[in-house]
Amino acid sequence: MRQAAEYVITLLRCAPTFTENGCPPSCEEQAEAARIVHVDATSVINAVMCFFPDTGSGRRGHQFMMGQLRVLGPEGQCVGVEQRVTVALPSCGCPAGDEP
Numbered sequence: 822m823r824q825a826a827e828y829v830i831t832l833l834r835c836a837p838t839f840t841e842n843g844c845p846p847s848c849e850e851q852a853e854a855a856r857i858v859h860v861d862a863t864s865v866i867n868a869v870m871c872f873f874p875d876t877g878s879g880r881r882g883h884q885f886m887m888g889q890l891r892v893l894g895p896e897g898q899c900v901g902v903e904q905r906v907t908v909a910l911p912s913c914g915c916p917a918g919d920e921p
Contacts, residue, residue: 824910827888830869832861833901836894854900862890862902869906884909 837846837854873885888905
């Protein structure tokens with residue numbers, strides 16, 4: 822049985838919020854924030870897809886599985902994305918029953 826590690830990649834940005842006068846963010850500000858979150862999500866996925874195949878000593882790098890991508894917020898004036906990635910760890914090469 823192989824062991825694996827789960828990585829959680831989080832990217833947060835400031836979200837549009839109420840003005841000093843108590844006015845909510847404009848539609849344009851909210852649309853721009855949504856566009857940026859989408860670009861950030863795509864950037865995180867592309868970074869994972871580019872990085873993990875180049876790791877490890879195997880022909881295709883470490884084996885990994887993309888998990889769920891979640892949009893976070895807006896909460897506490899932050900908005901962002903969270904991407905989970907499970908990566909197979911290299912085996913220790915120990916004979917069965919021996920300690921690593």
